[in-house]
Structures are given as C-alpha cells and as structure tokens.
Amino acid sequence: MIHHRSPLRRRLRQYGIGYAFVAVPVLAGVIFLLIPMITTLGWSFTRFNGLQPPQFVGIDNYARLFTHDRIFIKALWNTFRFTILGMLIGPTLGLLTALMLNQKVRFQAFYRTAYFLPVMTSLVVVATIWRMIYNKHGLLNLALGALGLEPIRWLSDPHWALFSIVIASVWQGFGFETVIFLAALQGIPATLYEAAALDGANVWQRFWHVTLPALRPVILFIYIIGIIGSFQVFDQVFVMTSGGPANSTITLVYYLYSKFMDLRLGYASAIAYVLFGILMVFSYLQWRFFTETD
Amino acid sequence: MPSKRISLLWALLIIFGLTLAACGGAATPTAAPAQPTATPATTSAAQPTEAPAQPKVEPTTITVWDYYGESSPITPIVDAFEAAHPDIKVQVESLDWDSTLEKLNVVMTGGTPPDVITLDMTWLPTFAPLGAFADLNQFAHGQLNGVPLEKAFSPGALKAMQYNDQVLAMLYDFDVYALYYRADIFEELGLDVPTTWDELTAVGKKLGDAGKGQYAVMPDTFHAAQFIYENGGSILNADNTAATFNQPAGVEAVSYYANLPKEGAGYVWSFEEGWEITPGLKDGRIAMFSDGPYYMGILKDAVPEMSGQWKVAVHPISKQPGSYLGGTGLVIPAKSEHPEAAWQFIEFALTKENQIGVFENAGAAPALLEALQSDAVNAPDPYFGGQRTLEVFLKAMDTAQPFPYVRAWNQIDETFTAAMEEILFGDADVKEALDNAAATIDDVLSSQ
Numbered sequence: 205m206i207h208h209r210s211p212l213r214r215r216l217r218q219y220g221i222g223y224a225f226v227a228v229p230v231l232a233g234v235i236f237l238l239i240p241m242i243t244t245l246g247w248s249f250t251r252f253n254g255l256q257p258p259q260f261v262g263i264d265n266y267a268r269l270f271t272h273d274r275i276f277i278k279a280l281w282n283t284f285r286f287t288i289l290g291m292l293i294g295p296t297l298g299l300l301t302a303l304m305l306n307q308k309v310r311f312q313a314f315y316r317t318a319y320f321l322p323v324m325t326s327l328v329v330v331a332t333i334w335r336m337i338y339n340k341h342g343l344l345n346l347a348l349g350a351l352g353l354e355p356i357r358w359l360s361d362p363h364w365a366l367f368s369i370v371i372a373s374v375w376q377g378f379g380f381e382t383v384i385f386l387a388a389l390q391g392i393p394a395t396l397y398e399a400a401a402l403d404g405a406n407v408w409q410r411f412w413h414v415t416l417p418a419l420r421p422v423i424l425f426i427y428i429i430g431i432i433g434s435f436q437v438f439d440q441v442f443v444m445t446s447g448g449p450a451n452s453t454i455t456l457v458y459y460l461y462s463k464f465m466d467l468r469l470g471y472a473s474a475i476a477y478v479l480f481g482i483l484m485v486f487s488y489l490q491w492r493f494f495t496e497t498d
Numbered sequence: 499m500p501s502k503r504i505s506l507l508w509a510l511l512i513i514f515g516l517t518l519a520a521c522g523g524a525a526t527p528t529a530a531p532a533q534p535t536a537t538p539a540t541t542s543a544a545q546p547t548e549a550p551a552q553p554k555v556e557p558t559t560i561t562v563w564d565y566y567g568e569s570s571p572i573t574p575i576v577d578a579f580e581a582a583h584p585d586i587k588v589q590v591e592s593l594d595w596d597s598t599l600e601k602l603n604v605v606m607t608g609g610t611p612p613d614v615i616t617l618d619m620t621w622l623p624t625f626a627p628l629g630a631f632a633d634l635n636q637f638a639h640g641q642l643n644g645v646p647l648e649k650a651f652s653p654g655a656l657k658a659m660q661y662n663d664q665v666l667a668m669l670y671d672f673d674v675y676a677l678y679y680r681a682d683i684f685e686e687l688g689l690d691v692p693t694t695w696d697e698l699t700a701v702g703k704k705l706g707d708a709g710k711g712q713y714a715v716m717p718d719t720f721h722a723a724q725f726i727y728e729n730g731g732s733i734l735n736a737d738n739t740a741a742t743f744n745q746p747a748g749v750e751a752v753s754y755y756a757n758l759p760k761e762g763a764g765y766v767w768s769f770e771e772g773w774e775i776t777p778g779l780k781d782g783r784i785a786m787f788s789d790g791p792y793y794m795g796i797l798k799d800a801v802p803e804m805s806g807q808w809k810v811a812v813h814p815i816s817k818q819p820g821s822y823l824g825g826t827g828l829v830i831p832a833k834s835e836h837p838e839a840a841w842q843f844i845e846f847a848l849t850k851e852n853q854i855g856v857f858e859n860a861g862a863a864p865a866l867l868e869a870l871q872s873d874a875v876n877a878p879d880p881y882f883g884g885q886r887t888l889e890v891f892l893k894a895m896d897t898a899q900p901f902p903y904v905r906a907w908n909q910i911d912e913t914f915t916a917a918m919e920e921i922l923f924g925d926a927d928v929k930e931a932l933d934n935a936a937a938t939i940d941d942v943l944s945s946q
Contacts, residue, residue: 362924448769465603
C-alpha cells in the first residue's frame with residue numbers, strides 16, 4: 205500500500221510542517237489583503253455607503269473622478285508634485301550626506317545614528333514638531349526675522365503649504381537614504397578608486413565613473429521604495445494641514461480618507477484603484493529599467 | 499512519525515482556529531431586531547416569585563460614546579442612573595471629538611455600534627439619509643419625561659432634531675454664535691459694543707490701532723456663514739438643490755468679512771498657529787471673536803487667568819440676526835440591540851437636573867428649556883464679570899437655523915471652506931472663488 209501513495213500525499217508527509225507554517229502568512233495574506241482588495245475592486249463600481257446595500261453604477265465613479273472632480277485632479281497633481289519634489293531633494297541630500305560621512309569622519313557612528321533617528325520617529329510626532337517650527341512665531345520665522353525678512357505663513361499660504369510638507373517629509377526620511385547609500389559606498393572596492401586614480405581621473409571623474417555606476421542598484425531601490433511611499437503620503441498632511449488651505453495640500457490618500465469619512469465607500473474605492481494603477485505603472489517602468497540596464 | 503503527524507494536526511488546527519476567529523469577527527454583528535415589547539423593568543419585577551437559588555436576571559448593558567472628554571457631563575450621572583435602573587448597566591467610552599467621528603464611520607460600516615452616541619449635530623446630515631439612527635419617536639411618542647417635545651425644546655432646537663418626519667436626535671447641548679469681547683479693553687478705550695457691521699469695523703480698527711487686538715477672522719463655514727445669514731443670504735436654496743452663497747447677499751457678506759483684516763479691524767487666524775484661537779486670546783492678538791456657548795467652558799479651562807475680562811453680546815448684524823444652530827445630540831444607532839434601555843438613559847440625561855449638569859460640567863448650554871430657564875444656569879457668572887451669559891445665546895437661538903440637512907453637507911462644507919481659504923489666505927477674488935465653489939456644489943447636488 206505504501207508504495208502506491210500518491211506523490212501529493214508523500215510530499216505532504218515529508219514537508220507537512222513546512223506547508224503548515226507557510227500556510228499562516230499565505231492565509232493572512234488572503235484574508236487581510238487579497239479578499240479586501242477584490243472586495244474593494246468590486247465596490248469601486250458601486251455607489252456604496254456601508255449601511256445600505258451597494259448599487260452597481262458601472263464605471264461612473266471613475267468617469268466622475270476624471271471628468272467632474274476638480275479636487276481629485278488637484279489631489280492627483282499635488283501627489284505628483286509632492287513625489288517629484290521629495291524624490292529630487294531626498295535622495296540627493298541622502299547621497300551627499302553619505303559621501304561626506306564616508307570621508308572617514310570622526311564619530312561616524314554618531315552621525316549615522318543622528319541622521320537615522322528621525323526615520324525611526326513616528327511620522328505624527330515629526331509632523332507635530334514641524335507644525336511648531338512652521339508656526340507664525342516659530343523657529344523658522346524667528347530665523348527669517350533675525351535676517352530682517354518678513355515671516356512666511358508656511359502652512360496657511362496656499363503657495364507654500366505643499367512645499368513645507370515636502371521639507372518636513374524629506375527631513376524625516378533622508379536619513380534612511382543616507383544609511384543605505386553609506387552602506388553601499390563602503391561596499392565599493394577601494395581598488396577601483398586606486399585604478400581610476402592611476403588612470404589620472406580627478407575627484408569628479410571618479411565619482412561619475414566609479415561611484416555612481418556602483419550605486420545604480422541602490423539608487424533604483426531607493427527610488428522604487430521612495431516613489432511608492434511618496435504616493436501614499438497621508439500622516440503629514442493629516443497632522444499639519446488637513447489638506448488645506450484651499451486644498452493646496454490635498455493628496456490622493458488624504459482625499460480617499462475624506463471620502464471614507466463622508467461614507468462614500470464606492471467612490472473612495474475607485475480612488476484607491478486609481479492610486480493602485482499609478483503605482484503599478486511606475487513599478488513596471490522601474491522594473492523594466494532595472495532589468496534592462498543590468 | 500506519529501509525533502510529527504500530531505504536530506501537523508495541531509498546526510492545522512491552530513490555523514483553522516485563527517481563520518475562524520478572523521472571519522467570525524466580521525460575521526457576528528447581524529443584530530437581533532429591536533424588541534419594543536415590555537420594558538426590562540417589568541420583567542425583573544416578575545422575578546422574585548422564583549426560588550432564591552435562581553440566578554438573577556442578567557442586567558442589560560448599554561454602551562455610551564461620550565465625546566466630551568475630561569469635562570464630561572455624562573460620566574457623573576451614570577451611578578445615579580444605574581441606581582434608578584438596577585436592570586441596566588452603563589458602560590461609558592470616553593472619546594474626543596475627532597476620534598468619535600472616525601470611530602462612528604468605522605462601526606457604522608461594519609461593526610457593532612454603541613447604544614447611545616453624543617453626536618455633533620453637523621454630522622447628522624451624513625448619517626440621517628442612510629437610516630443610521632433610530633427614530634426616537636417610537637420610544638418617546640412625542641414626549642420627554644412626560645413633557646411634550648414642543649414644550650421641552652425651542653422651535654429651532656426641535657427643527658434641528660428632526661429629519662423628514664422622524665426625530666433622530668435629542669438635543670443635549672446647543673450651539674449658536676454670539677460675540678465674545680474683551681470688556682476690560684472696551685472700558686479702557688471707551689468703546690461701545692458693536693451692534694452693526696459698520697460699528698464692528700470701526701471698533702475693530704480702534705482696537706487694532708491701539709494695539710489691543712482685533713476681531714478673529716476664520717475660514718470655516720461656521721464663522722463665515724454667520725455673516726451670510728446676517729446679510730439675508732443663505733448657503734443653499736430652500737429645497738437644497740443649489741448653492742446660493744454666491745448670490746449678491748452672500749458675496750457682499752463674504753467681501754465684508756474678508757475685508758476686515760485689510761481694514762486693520764480683523765486678524766486672520768491661520769491654522770499653523772493652532773487649531774484653537776486660545777493662544778491669540780492669551781497674547782492679546784484677539785479681542786473679539788464669534789463662537790458658541792461651549793466656548794465659555796473652553797475659556798475658563800484654557801485662560802482661567804482672564805477671568806473678568808470677557809463678556810458676550812449678540813453678534814453685530816447688517817440686516818437681520820442669524821446664526822447656524824448646532825450642538826450635541828443624543829442618538830441611538832438603528833443597529834443598537836438595546837434601544838429601549840438606551841432611550842431610558844437619554845431621558846435620564848435630559849432631566850432638568852442633569853441638563854443643568856451640562857452647564858456645570860462642560861460649560862455648554864443645555865438644550866432643555868426648563869434647564870435653560872433655571873436659576874442655576876442663569877446665575878451671574880463671575881468669569882464674565884457677573885453677566886448672565888446664557889440669555890445672550892438664548893436670544894440668538896430664536897433666529898438660528900441648522901445647516902441644511904443634505905447627504906452632501908460634508909462636501910458642501912469642505913468646498914465652501916476651501917473657497918474661503920482661497921479668499922483669506924490666497925487673496926482670491928471673492929465673487930470668482932464663490933462662483934467656482936457654487937458650481938462644484940451644484941454639480942454634487944445634482945448627482946445625488
């Protein structure tokens with residue numbers, strides 16, 4: 205009888221415990237991720253308030269988002285602006301800091317920790333601190349005043365508010381980039397630099413032809429993580445401006461949240477899927493870039 | 499081998515159990531329908547004939563969400579209620595204003611709601627059209643503690659409590675706007691309390707020139723709508739199908755309001771200085787502002803050292819008095835499993851004595867007329883220089899009206915506020931900003 209056992213049963217017998225352990229995260233994923241995702245996709249085609257049964261409306265929600273909803277377009281535009289600004293400043297700052305720290309600085313571990321500390325701090329705490337810094341009589345305006353400049357309404361001037369949130373977010377996040385870059389920099393073999401120096405390359409050429417190519421995978425990693433994170437920006441907006449003034453800091457996830465608070469779950473689901481679609485496209489493009497250049 | 503098989507069995511069992519637990523949470527809250535039969539009091543009265551060994555009837559436990567925080571008028575009455583109703587236990591969940599709305603959304607869309615909720619009346623329009631709250635009249639039958647509802651509440655309050663032909667909330671404290679002003683500075687500079695907009699501008703300028711603070715200008719609908727109402731305007735038309743705040747009365751009102759800072763009479767309070775204006779009251783940037791009676795409690799809490807400096811007056815007008823009317827309502831979710839017991843708690847919370855407690859504990863204005871007219875509430879208030887402050891708000895209530903009860907109110911509120919922010923913070927053209935907001939709102943209303 206034993207010899208006639210099906211391969212499946214034999215495998216189960218052999219690796220049963222392994223399967224059982226794997227089953228836990230898989231089941232958790234199905235229950236808490238896959239099922240909600242499919243449900244949300246279904247809801248995005250309905251008008252649904254959570255209390256009464258959903259009504260199927262086809263692609264109405266999506267059509268309305270792109271043709272009728274000025275605030276959504278604004279949220280989309282703000283999210284892009286936040287991402288572009290943040291992704292321009294953050295990684296650049298992170299790389300510069302890492303390059304400086306890589307120069308055999310004294311107390312390197314101390315600086316590394318100091319730069320990384322905000323990353324480990326809760327976003328809500330960071331946002332609250334920055335709210336104080338941006339206060340009309342806060343640190344930043346005191347500094348401006350000392351220089352003889354007019355105070356700026358950092359958070360309530362529609363022209364400044366989004367930028368102010370970007371700065372706070374970059375401050376919070378660039379320590380992560382610094383640490384990653386620093387680790388990568390320390391992994392570049394010194395022999396490469398020696399060879400380049402022998403060939404007569406100056407500092408700039410060494411950076412351009414040795415450091416940067418060696419960092420490419422890390423740069424891509426940082427941009428993938430960073431863009432996905434930036435598109436999901438919420439906490440800072442929630443704490444610092446609530447999307448105001450005049451929707452100048454409203455972002456996709458904050459708008460989604462406000463639709464949930466309005467009990468328009470179908471509409472909120474559609475926003476979630478637009479965000480999902482955008483991130484899919486970005487991730488695909490980055491993945492293509494990644495595989496092609498390697 | 500057997501031990502391996504047994505551990506596999508265990509692992510599978512645990513996973514199965516976890517799955518069940520995870521799924522079970524979502525499946526349970528299909529509440530049993532309310533049973534409007536005999537009250538629990540009569541069932542427990544029938545009990546004593548049984549043998550003494552028989553365990554006592556499980557008391558009904560009701561959950562009450564209380565957003566008053568530390569100055570709650572709800573928690574102090576729980577013991578007395580339980581003593582009067584031995585068959586009901588009350589569990590109070592102490593929340594704050596913000597998290598209450600968030601929690602409410604979560605439990606309404608998929609969870610077990612509490613039995614009684616302290617609800618900001620401006621949230622009612624979102625939930626009322628969805629049938630989220632029970633019609634209280636099925637328990638009240640037109641009466642509260644034996645008094646007809648029309649006698650228990652003012653006409654404005656009664657209107658605010660109703661949606662279509664249902665009574666969805668019992669007003670617990672009310673909110674209408676009046677003018678708070680620094681009586682000490684007014685006396686020092688020899689200023690009279692403004693009663694018209696022209697006077698408001700003049701007084702604001704004089705205060706500003708003397709460096710004694712100005713009138714607080716804020717972009718939210720509560721404060722801005724005040725001026726629109728006073729100028730004979732409205733937010734929406736009578737049947738709530740189109741925006742009207744961009745008509746001449748509204749444009750004129752908002753222009754006046756937005757001009758106050760430019761004339762040196764008003765101070766634009768922006769949220770980076772804090773969501774509350776109290777820092778501006780403390781350091782003297784603000785000498786006049788409009789707000790509801792609950793702000794008396796906030797003043798006493800936040801700036802106790804200013805006792806004797808503030809007074810309240812009817813808000814200055816251009817054409818007619820007017821204010822939004824809101825406050826806190828007590829509601830019973832339609833899915834509550836103990837609506838009868840919940841109603842008994844609401845009635846208890848709305849007795850004259852317990853309504854006076856709202857004033858004494860939370861510093862807010864009780865909604866029950868009997869309590870409003872009581873001596874305890876109308877005693878001269880030393881914080882306000884011995885003034886009988888509630889008289890002022892009671893007068894304002896005569897002409898106050900709730901914000902329109904439409905499903906889209908939230909969006910209307912947000913859109914209008916955004917337009918006000920464009921005007922106050924972004925220097926946008928008043929007419930243009932209001933027109934744009936009105937177009938958005940009309941579109942939202944037509945798609946409902």
